[in-house]
Amino acid sequence: MRTLFVLFFSAITLSLNAQVEISGTVKNFSDSIFYITETGGFNNFTRVWRDNRTKVVVTKNKTFKVTIPEESIGGWYIKTEAGNQIFDLVKGKSLKLIVDFSQPNPIYAIGKNAGDFNFSAFLHDSIIKYYSEKNFFKNIRNKNIDSVLFYRKEFASYKMNLLKKYRSTHEMSDIYYNWLRSQYSYEPFERTLVENITNRDSLDNGTISKILEKGINDEFAALNTSEYNDLIDFYVASKLNRKSKKLTLTDRFNYVADSNMLSGSTKDVYLSRFMAWLIKKPDSVYNPLFKKYDQIVRNKKMKQLVTSRRNDYKNPKIASAISINSKSNSLIDIFKKYTGKVIYVDFWASWCVPCRVEMPNAAILKENLKGKNIVFLYLGYNDKEKAWTKARNQLEIVGEHYLLNEMMIKEADELFGINGIPHYAIIDKDGKIISKRADRPNDVYQELLRIIGK
Structure with missing residues (x-):
């Protein structure tokens, strides 16, 4: 009970800080509301789908002020006549925005933290041009893994160079810069695994080594990069399946928990994802594993997210539902x-x-x-x-x-x-x-x- 109380208190503290304060001015917009919506993707620690959506109310003076719930760094978008404008929000970084709906990409930031926010728009046109000139999508449909990895890594290098160029002329926070670098580093391998490999259980050791080229002991990536942690999930599965495909869920959890297969935050994130995946299991399975998890993992944010997942499943918040x-x-x-x-x-x-x-x-x-x-x-x-x-x-x-x-x-x-x-x-x-x-x-x-x- 004491553990649950501590985690509940931590949850309150974390949620208070997990936000982005945004204010701004709207131009050429006839409606009184628009929405800022998460682009999707999975939470790094639990693989829960990101689907927050915040209503933005525009005043008669064409201004707005809103708080966006962001736990770390994540992709968001607004709908426009030309499609969707995608941008990243960094936890705790307040923003002043100009939203001109007469433009294809209507949002841009001014003042403090503008450098982080405006990078996505800077990147967009260059990426579209790259896709066309390099026949990127045709090249990555190749069935040869070496060829696919080559083109994906070439693309990642291109984005890395654009990032460096942008940072040389714009203020950019270290956390956002390093977050992007880490994402670009692991994305070629994660995307190849997801989009180009249909049967992961039959991969030979050589192919597995190519997919895991960047290694399995990156502390920053473990805490910030979902692509890295998806590769870790693949690494563990490939190891355990070679050991025995008949291992139970409990066997798999205990093997990783008790061994030195993973270490540091990489191990913590893997076990957190595992526990989040087990939320629908009966207490007889879940509780003994959570007890061990609670002893091993020290990261309060991870524990809070895992505990919240289980509590939400066991006690659905029906009372606050919309009628x-x-x-x-x-x-x-x-x-x-x-x-x-x-x-x-x-x-x-x-x-x-x-x-x-x-x-x-x-x-x-x-x-x-x-x-x-x-x-x-x-x-x-x-x-x-x-x-x-x-x-x-x-x-x-x-x-x-x-x-x-x-x-x-x-x-x-x-x-x-x-x-x-x-x-x-x-x-x-x-x-x-x-x-x-x-x-x-x-x-x-x-x-x-x-x-x-x-």
Whole structure:
């Protein structure tokens, strides 16, 4: 109990500091609000998907002031007519912004910390030019790993040189500069692993060595670079699978915890990710491993994140959920039709390959919950009616279907914090949104069964 109290206190302290204060002026904008949204990606310590979204209210004087929750350094974006403008926010670095929506990339910073913020815009045009001139995407589709690594490392070197050039003429914080350097260093290997290698279990030692060229003992990267930690996950898996593919989860955790396979923050992050992954396991599995984890790992932030993950799973924050009965508009009216039933919402589109891949799993989920008090609601997101209807028929998707218009998409973005599809959500029988980002059909059965049974 004492440990949990200490972690809770630490969580309060960390959350107070984990923010970016932003103020600014808006030009050429007719609406009264816009959103600053995380670009996605996984939390470095827990691999939890980053999906925060903050509403920015514009005053009559065309000014705004907002606090963005950022625990370290992460990518964010705003929607523009030309697409999305992406930028990085650094924890604790306040910003003054000018947002001119008449420009393709409307946001730029002035004053303190502007050098960090404006780097993304500086990089953007050069990267687009590089892609075109170097045939980058064609080159990295090569099946030869040596060739792919060559082109990816060449690209990383190009970005590194741009970073140095930019820093020579702009003020840039050491933490952000080193964060970018570390990311560029490990990205070629992590991207090759994710995008070019289909069967990791069958890799020979030579290929594994090429993927792990940068080594496994980088203290800064462990604390700051998700690409590095993804490579560490791969390294451990390759080692343990060669030892025995029949090792249980407990065996795998204990082997890393008790051995010198990893050290320092690299070991701490690996064990934290492992514990975060175990949140749905029963107490009989989870608690003994957490006890050992608590003794080994000293990093309070990691412990706070792991503990929060488990607490959120065990005690869902239903009380603070948004009630769909509190408003009256087009998207809410759809939800109201199904009051009294649990609703599993699937935001999808005909053009979205991952959305289509999940549909067979959704069919299995529906069959397993047949006869239960649940409705499967499929909402077409940024799609054309003809293509959407054709895809529904091709995929034989059984359920309730609605094609969202532009206004309804904005409502969905605000209610559920959507920054990519497929996106799933759960609404309970009383009309409360109890999960704004639910698990995919293959993993959500037990949670739906529990909610239906309430």
